[in-house]
Amino acid sequence: MWMPWKTTSVLLERERFALAALRRDCSMESLCGEFGISRKTAYKWLARYRAQGREGLGDRARTPKRAARQKPACWKQRVERVRRARPHWGAKKIHRRLRELYPRQQLPVVRTLGRWLVELGWVGRRPRRARRGPPVPHPGLTRAVRLHQVWTVDFKGWFRTGDGQRQEPLSVREALRRYLLEIRLLADQSDTAVRRAMTRLFRREGLPRIIRVDNGAPFGGKGALGLSRLSVWWLRLGIRVEFTRRARPGDNAAHEQMHRRYQAEIVARPAADRPTAQRQTDRWRRDYNHRRPHEALGQETPARSYHPSPRPWPFQLPLVSYPKTWPVRRVRSHGDIKWQGRLRFVGRAFVGESIGLKPLGAQKCGVYLGALLIGELYATDYTGMRPAHWQRLPSKPLRL
Numbered sequence: 001m002w003m004p005w006k007t008t009s010v011l012l013e014r015e016r017f018a019l020a021a022l023r024r025d026c027s028m029e030s031l032c033g034e035f036g037i038s039r040k041t042a043y044k045w046l047a048r049y050r051a052q053g054r055e056g057l058g059d060r061a062r063t064p065k066r067a068a069r070q071k072p073a074c075w076k077q078r079v080e081r082v083r084r085a086r087p088h089w090g091a092k093k094i095h096r097r098l099r100e101l102y103p104r105q106q107l108p109v110v111r112t113l114g115r116w117l118v119e120l121g122w123v124g125r126r127p128r129r130a131r132r133g134p135p136v137p138h139p140g141l142t143r144a145v146r147l148h149q150v151w152t153v154d155f156k157g158w159f160r161t162g163d164g165q166r167q168e169p170l171s172v173r174e175a176l177r178r179y180l181l182e183i184r185l186l187a188d189q190s191d192t193a194v195r196r197a198m199t200r201l202f203r204r205e206g207l208p209r210i211i212r213v214d215n216g217a218p219f220g221g222k223g224a225l226g227l228s229r230l231s232v233w234w235l236r237l238g239i240r241v242e243f244t245r246r247a248r249p250g251d252n253a254a255h256e257q258m259h260r261r262y263q264a265e266i267v268a269r270p271a272a273d274r275p276t277a278q279r280q281t282d283r284w285r286r287d288y289n290h291r292r293p294h295e296a297l298g299q300e301t302p303a304r305s306y307h308p309s310p311r312p313w314p315f316q317l318p319l320v321s322y323p324k325t326w327p328v329r330r331v332r333s334h335g336d337i338k339w340q341g342r343l344r345f346v347g348r349a350f351v352g353e354s355i356g357l358k359p360l361g362a363q364k365c366g367v368y369l370g371a372l373l374i375g376e377l378y379a380t381d382y383t384g385m386r387p388a389h390w391q392r393l394p395s396k397p398l399r400l
Contacts (some may be wrong), residue, residue, distance in 0.1 A: 014057040017042065018049035079116055091117060133375040133386030136225060141242055141251060142210055148309040150175035150242075151208040152255045153219070155189055156262060162272040167260070169281070170197055173255055175212070178259065178289050179302040181205055183281050187273055191218045191230050199313075202237075206309025212242040212252065219243075223347035224374040226389035232349050235369065236317045245392070247338055254296075258288075320370050322356035330354050336384075337366070339377055345384030346375070
């Protein structure tokens with residue numbers, strides 16, 4: 001005696017379920033357990049069976065009922081014609097013009113037109129801007145009470161020597177004794193030129209505790225806390241960097257007054273070339289320090305009671321240490337680090353530096369350069385680090 005195989009299909013099982021549910025011989029929960037389906041699926045098939053009968057139990061096509069409207073290929077050509085006639089128009093203005101030309105047709109949206117302009121190479125992609133990061137309280141400007149506590153550094157306005165070459169005077173001044181440490185004529189205001197001049201000065205006079213500068217290049221940048229590669233280098237040397245307020249020359253009034261005397265006595269009668277101008281500047285600087293009395297010093301000269309800084313120039317940059325629980329990353333050549341499997345932009349000012357990441361949860365961390373908070377990283381951001389910014393309190397300018 002033989003027995004046939006039990007055969008069934010998905011459609012028959014759905015029909016059996018719908019008929020059993022309509023008979024209400026047992027609860028819906030027990031029926032779902034018998035057929036191995038969820039309550040949501042059970043009510044779906046029951047509703048279809050009531051509405052369409054057995055035909056409603058079949059699988060439906062997954063394609064949408066209404067196909068997406070295809071953009072005709074001629075639209076790109078129309079956009080090209082409008083763009084060639086108006087080469088400075090963007091997507092919004094082109095969309096307005098197309099509406100005037102083709103009032104009865106359904107136009108592509110503005111966003112699509114913008115994407116086409118990028119594809120055609122007429123418009124560049126806008127870089128995503130990082131959100132503003134955490135505020136860091138600004139310590140304010142320090143009033144110097146000790147020698148070499150504060151140095152002020154600035155560029156005087158450029159001038160040309162007799163041979164037509166442009167000269168950029170970099171001036172460095174000790175704030176307490178008004179001692180003019182250096183005026184060096186440079187060819188430009190590049191980071192390399194300033195760093196070379198400052199290195200020579202540090203080896204001769206030692207290191208200060210604080211350097212005060214304005215926000216312009218190469219002292220300041222546009223990234224975290226307004227730092228540049230030069231100011232980060234100063235921080236690595238153990239020198240705190242103080243930025244004056246923007247458009248407030250009174251924060252460095254004494255330095256500006258020295259520039260006015262240099263302008264009147266040296267720049268007003270420019271030398272023939274840079275070497276000659278540098279020799280004149282060096283003689284003027286010696287006269288300024290050793291012979292010129294200063295009212296703020298009780299009519300004494302700055303050279304009296306002056307001596308070099310006891311902090312020597314280090315042969316190597318000090319190492320930066322972080323807590324053992326913090327991940328440490330080295331900033332790559334383009335200002336990126338890798339965090340959570342993706343490159344995150346930190347800033348070009350920190351290229352080559354080792355930074356610490358303080359965990360602030362699974363989706364957030366603080367970014368530190370030594371003990372200085374420079375920003376925060378969020379796992380949900382695609383623009384990189386949210387750079388920190390100074391939070392200033394109203395204060396009166398110092399006159400040193």
